[in-house]
Amino acid sequence: METVPIREIERRIREFQGKLAEKEVDIAIIAQNVDLYYFTGSCQSGYLVVPSRGEPIYLVNKSFKRARKESPLPDIRHLLKFRTLPQILEEEIPNIEKLGLELDVLPTSFYLRFQNMFPQAEIIDISGAIRELRLIKSPYEIDIFRKGAEISRQMLEAVPRFLKEGKTEVEFAAELECFMRKRGHQGGIRLRQFNQEVFYGHVMSGENLTYPSFFDSPTGGPGLSPAYPQGPGWKKIGRDEIVIVDYVVAYQGYCVDCTRFYSLGSVPSLLKEAHAAALTIQEEIMKTAGPGTICSDIYRQACQIAEDFGLRDHFMGYGTDQATFVAHGVGLELDELPVMADRQDYPLQTGMVFALEPKMVIPGVGVAGVENTILVTEQGLEKITILPEEIIPV
Amino acid sequence: METVPIREIERRIREFQGKLAEKEVDIAIIAQNVDLYYFTGSCQSGYLVVPSRGEPIYLVNKSFKRARKESPLPDIRHLLKFRTLPQILEEEIPNIEKLGLELDVLPTSFYLRFQNMFPQAEIIDISGAIRELRLIKSPYEIDIFRKGAEISRQMLEAVPRFLKEGKTEVEFAAELECFMRKRGHQGGIRLRQFNQEVFYGHVMSGENLTYPSFFDSPTGGPGLSPAYPQGPGWKKIGRDEIVIVDYVVAYQGYCVDCTRFYSLGSVPSLLKEAHAAALTIQEEIMKTAGPGTICSDIYRQACQIAEDFGLRDHFMGYGTDQATFVAHGVGLELDELPVMADRQDYPLQTGMVFALEPKMVIPGVGVAGVENTILVTEQGLEKITILPEEIIPV
Numbered sequence: 204m205e206t207v208p209i210r211e212i213e214r215r216i217r218e219f220q221g222k223l224a225e226k227e228v229d230i231a232i233i234a235q236n237v238d239l240y241y242f243t244g245s246c247q248s249g250y251l252v253v254p255s256r257g258e259p260i261y262l263v264n265k266s267f268k269r270a271r272k273e274s275p276l277p278d279i280r281h282l283l284k285f286r287t288l289p290q291i292l293e294e295e296i297p298n299i300e301k302l303g304l305e306l307d308v309l310p311t312s313f314y315l316r317f318q319n320m321f322p323q324a325e326i327i328d329i330s331g332a333i334r335e336l337r338l339i340k341s342p343y344e345i346d347i348f349r350k351g352a353e354i355s356r357q358m359l360e361a362v363p364r365f366l367k368e369g370k371t372e373v374e375f376a377a378e379l380e381c382f383m384r385k386r387g388h389q390g391g392i393r394l395r396q397f398n399q400e401v402f403y404g405h406v407m408s409g410e411n412l413t414y415p416s417f418f419d420s421p422t423g424g425p426g427l428s429p430a431y432p433q434g435p436g437w438k439k440i441g442r443d444e445i446v447i448v449d450y451v452v453a454y455q456g457y458c459v460d461c462t463r464f465y466s467l468g469s470v471p472s473l474l475k476e477a478h479a480a481a482l483t484i485q486e487e488i489m490k491t492a493g494p495g496t497i498c499s500d501i502y503r504q505a506c507q508i509a510e511d512f513g514l515r516d517h518f519m520g521y522g523t524d525q526a527t528f529v530a531h532g533v534g535l536e537l538d539e540l541p542v543m544a545d546r547q548d549y550p551l552q553t554g555m556v557f558a559l560e561p562k563m564v565i566p567g568v569g570v571a572g573v574e575n576t577i578l579v580t581e582q583g584l585e586k587i588t589i590l591p592e593e594i595i596p597v
Numbered sequence: 598m599e600t601v602p603i604r605e606i607e608r609r610i611r612e613f614q615g616k617l618a619e620k621e622v623d624i625a626i627i628a629q630n631v632d633l634y635y636f637t638g639s640c641q642s643g644y645l646v647v648p649s650r651g652e653p654i655y656l657v658n659k660s661f662k663r664a665r666k667e668s669p670l671p672d673i674r675h676l677l678k679f680r681t682l683p684q685i686l687e688e689e690i691p692n693i694e695k696l697g698l699e700l701d702v703l704p705t706s707f708y709l710r711f712q713n714m715f716p717q718a719e720i721i722d723i724s725g726a727i728r729e730l731r732l733i734k735s736p737y738e739i740d741i742f743r744k745g746a747e748i749s750r751q752m753l754e755a756v757p758r759f760l761k762e763g764k765t766e767v768e769f770a771a772e773l774e775c776f777m778r779k780r781g782h783q784g785g786i787r788l789r790q791f792n793q794e795v796f797y798g799h800v801m802s803g804e805n806l807t808y809p810s811f812f813d814s815p816t817g818g819p820g821l822s823p824a825y826p827q828g829p830g831w832k833k834i835g836r837d838e839i840v841i842v843d844y845v846v847a848y849q850g851y852c853v854d855c856t857r858f859y860s861l862g863s864v865p866s867l868l869k870e871a872h873a874a875a876l877t878i879q880e881e882i883m884k885t886a887g888p889g890t891i892c893s894d895i896y897r898q899a900c901q902i903a904e905d906f907g908l909r910d911h912f913m914g915y916g917t918d919q920a921t922f923v924a925h926g927v928g929l930e931l932d933e934l935p936v937m938a939d940r941q942d943y944p945l946q947t948g949m950v951f952a953l954e955p956k957m958v959i960p961g962v963g964v965a966g967v968e969n970t971i972l973v974t975e976q977g978l979e980k981i982t983i984l985p986e987e988i989i990p991v
Contacts, residue, residue: 265809266810309791428849429600
């Protein structure tokens with residue numbers, strides 16, 4: 204099985220230690236599975252202890268054997284009981300004054316236990332530092348995105364083989380899921396934000412295109428019940444309907460996000476215009492943005508173009524369910540940095556990867572637009588997902 | 598779309614308020630999506646405020662429209678900004694002295710914000726009370742389990758149609774996933790415990806049967822990469838191999854867990870013995886347990902029978918990766934109460950639903966056993982998942 208190269212792990216740890224030193228944090232304890240994977244190459248359960256200088260220790264509860272096979276870190280130990288953690292650290296790093304934890308994802312009960320374990324330590328949130336590090340993708344990571352993008356391309360090109368009038372949305376979706384899975388889709392897609400979850404993504408048709416949901420996205424979808432209220436429903440796909448395929452590929456951990464629209468018959472002219480507006484937004488951003496462009500400026504630019512088309516009220520959703528971004532970072536999680544939204548006042552940098560998804564939501568009519576996963580290079584923006592962007596007639 | 602009946606919601610809220618009053622908690626604020634669904638019938642994002650007496654208020658951020666369609670609660674309001682929460686509550690419930698939160702799942706950053714919002718309040722963990730309520734399933738919920746069990750039965754019976762020598766594990770798995778999904782599997786399976794996650798479950802063959810993972814279960818599986826290290830891998834299914842199908846059905850929110858084993862050719866005699874031992878454990882528990890039986894006693898009984906067969910070291914895993922339970926509750930989450938394990942010293946009660954999964958793991962040989970979803974009735978234990986339990990030759 205392919206494991207993360209040692210040079211990747213060493214660089215990530217070193218850069219993280221630089222950030223810890225800056226913040227005068229003595230040690231960080233990483234607990235979340237995705238962050239564990241990023242820094243160790245394994246997400247076997249346990250804790251990665253990173254001192255601001257010196258060697259990190261990966262304390263693994265289960266499976267210790269597997270962690271040693273997956274992670275190139277030299278110091279991996281078997282952690283039998285969580286409560287022995289302070290003892291183990293006492294020997295290595297005495298007098299911890301400032302302890303960093305992932306406070307954005309760590310459940311409160313764990314936080315309170317850490318507080319009890321290290322009563323003398325000030326606990327600070329190091330999730331910002333981790334998200335900043337993960338924001339810039341290495342050539343090794345970009346190579347994995349390209350492999351995932353290939354699965355996405357194959358699936359989207361195969362859509363006409365599966366999309367048939369009279370099928371339920373979930374039947375059609377199941378076939379696309381099966382297609383991707385056989386080619387290496389890992390299944391689970393991870394999100395960092397509390398309560399956010401997604402199963403592959405959004406496949407809907409006709410009136411279900413504008414079905415709203417909790418999910419922080421322009422589209423929602425009914426899902427099969429209010430218990431999992433998102434994505435394809437029981438509705439049959441009908442004649443003259445638009446179908447969205449917004450399915451994420453998660454390959455070797457990394458998320459590739461791409462959307463295309465298909466039509467079974469005629470397309471309402473309002474949706475044609477909305478589609479043209481969305482493509483214009485994408486085109487303008489592709490032309491003007493690159494390293495140094497401020498993320499919030501990109502969002503403002505997108506909103507302005509939507510406004511020029513008379514579609515500002517329909518851009519990225521409608522009414523109280525309107526989303527307030529035009530792009531989101533992708534990586535080991537689907538909701539990474541950078542985000543193109545208000546108040547995101549940092550510049551694009553080479554190595555960032557994001558999903559740019561200008562979409563228009565017109566209640567009673569449908570949804571149109573496009574989504575591509577995009578890499579920031581020294582030259583500008585490069586699409587990782589490449590295939591036709593028109594509404595594809597089936 | 599089928600929604601949760603109002604009588605269900607009213608009873609749940611009333612019983613929860615009883616528990617709040619017992620603990621002298623003034624209000625509870627429910628934030629996690631699964632708990633929200635349990636108490637409101639909707640998991641649209643927001644907060645359910647439950648005072649120890651009086652009407653609950655469901656404050657919804659997104660989608661407000663959808664929450665009103667899904668939840669029968671009378672007081673649903675649109676929450677535009679999280680920070681306005683204290684103002685809203687101030688008018689309804691002044692002087693909050695004791696505030697209940699789900700500290701087992703609530704991220705620390707939310708906890709710290711609540712602390713700031715209600716500086717005068719003592720915050721206590723009400724997740725225990727919620728898990729206790731959810732432990733007893735209503736006839737309405739049990740009916741949903743039976744529908745999910747029917748999908749599980751159909752899929753397990755269809756296995757011989759899909760299971761072929763030479764297919765990769767993930768190809769075979771993808772076909773079973775597609776089969777269940779078309780029949781109403783919601784896709785996402787939820788777990789309460791931090792970092793625990795599962796995509797459908799475990800489908801493995803031959804040597805991969807004993808591949809260990811972080812997952813708190815007797816089996817693990819390689820997965821497709823260390824980034825998602827669980828379940829089916831790239832290995833081809835071979836002649837004379839045993840195949841496990843331990844796939845969860847999540848239907849209208851509820852998880853049905855069932856495992857069967859299949860063989861492509863001969864079965865090693867050691868696995869036949871292990872299988873017989875596991876079936877004996879199940880049979881003995883089915884015969885002797887019922888309302889009033891202490892959960893930890895059931896676990897001890899299971900361990901004793903494994904011991905009698907000379908298989909204690911292989912029961913529920915092997916070596917440092919051995920799991921320490923024989924059954925886990927199932928419901929809206931896969932890791933509910935009751936748990937049959939040491940220190941779980943409470944009795945079974947009518948309406949509890951759990952997955953009983955005696956399994957034997959023999960490194961270098963394979964895995965055998967059985968898993969059924971079981972309901973506690975006044976008469977004893979009743980299997981919800983019913984189909985042959987032998988190792989099925991294909």
